Amino acid sequence: MAKKIVVLGTGGTIAGTGPAGGAGYTAAQLGVQALVAGVPGLAQAAPGGLLAEQVAQVDSKDMGCAVWQALVRRCLAHLADPAVGGIVVTHGTDTLEETAWLLHALLPVDKPVVLTCAMRPATALAPDGPQNLLDAVTLAAHPQARGVLAVVAGVVHGAREVTKAHPQRLDAFASPDAGPFGWVQSGAVRWAHDRPPSVRAPRHGALAGRLPATGWPRVEIVLSHAGADGALVDWMAAGGVRGIVVAATGNGTLHEALQAALARAVAAGVQVRIATRCPLGRMAAIEGAPWQDAAGLSPVKARISLMLALMAQ
Ligand code: SIN
Numbered sequence: 001m002a003k004k005i006v007v008l009g010t011g012g013t014i015a016g017t018g019p020a021g022g023a024g025y026t027a028a029q030l031g032v033q034a035l036v037a038g039v040p041g042l043a044q045a046a047p048g049g050l051l052a053e054q055v056a057q058v059d060s061k062d063m064g065c066a067v068w069q070a071l072v073r074r075c076l077a078h079l080a081d082p083a084v085g086g087i088v089v090t091h092g093t094d095t096l097e098e099t100a101w102l103l104h105a106l107l108p109v110d111k112p113v114v115l116t117c118a119m120r121p122a123t124a125l126a127p128d129g130p131q132n133l134l135d136a137v138t139l140a141a142h143p144q145a146r147g148v149l150a151v152v153a154g155v156v157h158g159a160r161e162v163t164k165a166h167p168q169r170l171d172a173f174a175s176p177d178a179g180p181f182g183w184v185q186s187g188a189v190r191w192a193h194d195r196p197p198s199v200r201a202p203r204h205g206a207l208a209g210r211l212p213a214t215g216w217p218r219v220e221i222v223l224s225h226a227g228a229d230g231a232l233v234d235w236m237a238a239g240g241v242r243g244i245v246v247a248a249t250g251n252g253t254l255h256e257a258l259q260a261a262l263a264r265a266v267a268a269g270v271q272v273r274i275a276t277r278c279p280l281g282r283m284a285a286i287e288g289a290p291w292q293d294a295a296g297l298s299p300v301k302a303r304i305s306l307m308l309a310l311m312a313q
Contacts, residue, residue, distance in 0.1 A: 002048030003085025005140045006078045007036055007133075010071060010099075011058040012092030014129035016121030025121040027059040027092055035090060035122065039130045045137045045187070048085055060092025063099065065216045071099070072106055072208055079111050086112040086140030090133065093117040093172060096150060097162050101301040104148040104159035105308055106208040109199040112145035117152060119170050128153065128170050135184035142189045147199035149181065156182040156189070158197055163298060165279070176280050177296075204308040217310035219243035221299045223277060224254045230261025237265040243306040244270055247277040247299040251284055266290040273306050275299040 009015065009032025018025025036042060036052040043050060055074050056067040071089065078084045091099055100115050107113055116136035118129030135151045148159040153171035161175035175181070182191040191197070202208070218241050222232055233244060244265060248254050252274045254262065262272050272291035275298060276283040286293040294302035 002046075002141070004049045004051055004081075004083050005046040005086050005088060005137050006084055007032055007050060007052045007088045007090065007137070008071065008074055008078075009035065009052065009054045009090050010056045010060070010067060010092070012060050012090060012094075012096075012117050013121050014090050014092075014116070014118035014132065015057070016118075017123045018121050020123050021125050025123065027121070028057045030122050031057075032090060035129065035133060038122070039133050041187075042134055042137055045134055046141050048083075048141070050137070058092070060095040060099075063092070063095040065211070066213045068099065068102055069211045069213045072103065072211055075103065075107055075113060076208055079108055079113075084111070086114065086145065088133070088136040088140050089113065089115045090129075090136075091115050091117050093119060093152075093164055095300075096173075097159075097164060097298070098300050098304055100148050100150050100157075100159040100162055101297075102304050102308075104202065105204045105305065106202050106211075107148065108205065109147040109201065112140050112142070113148045114140045114145070115148070115150040117150075119168070119172050134187075138184050138187060139189055144191070144196040145189070146196070149197075151184055154184055155180045156184060156191075160297070160301075163279070177282060203305075204312055207308060207311055211311075217242040217307050219245065219303050219306045219310070221245045221247060221303055222258070223247045224249050224258050226255075228255040228258040230255075230258045233258065233261035233265050237261075237268050237270050241265075241270055242310050243273070243303075245273045245275055245294065245299050245302045245306060248274050248283075249277060252276055252286060252293060263290060271306060271310065273302050275302045 011028030016027040165174035275294035
């Protein structure tokens, strides 16, 4: 028997309003019930029924641990319900990849959790949100869909790869290194390489039900760039930062002054992860250094992994 799909609203441009055809709009204005009601055919895409629930109403540039905690809680509750087949999360584009990675690290993988968003507000002359929401529900109702996925502009992305790659285009997201997991086309899911993506147990599943709403370990991101002097790192270490992710040049290289400051931070107990600031490819693993590489994660996702690892300690 077909199962229910739950749509959790968190805000974003998909729920944004403004003058039709105008440039300005405000994100996170419409409730998720209105978004669901505004999509013809959504009920047919979820033959087991739809349930819409507002978890938050934020512009995702302002995303933080309180909303994440609430979202994880509601996902856990719905995923545990045998009548629920999958979850859709409507989200802003700006930090969708961070939320996707957080959920991937925490949630069980036996049912799909599909994030979607929009580049145009709901009041645009030709909004992209309704189609993205329909595609997300179609994907969440697919019998082979599992784990955390994102679907935008008809392209299905995995949580590890998905990234916002363009500030304006409707097709703003990419899976730059590994490519997409599939597509939703004409109401049907087509998997890349004709097979659904494999899923692995969440790395920090034990944390999911006990995340605090505030006080997550402070982890900051610094950039290695021409002229970097490491003063920011010294300042952060003195201020009690628990972790630093470096968006390093190329294959994980660091400005020598920044490197010296990072060594001082490590000596003071700060955990450091090195990611590359290159948008494509994966830097080589780091060996024999006082810090680890970020296991191929982008700096923003490496920050989430380090926060969770510090919480798990
Ligand atoms: C947001 O991220 O909430 C605003 C921008 C967007 O959704 O495109």
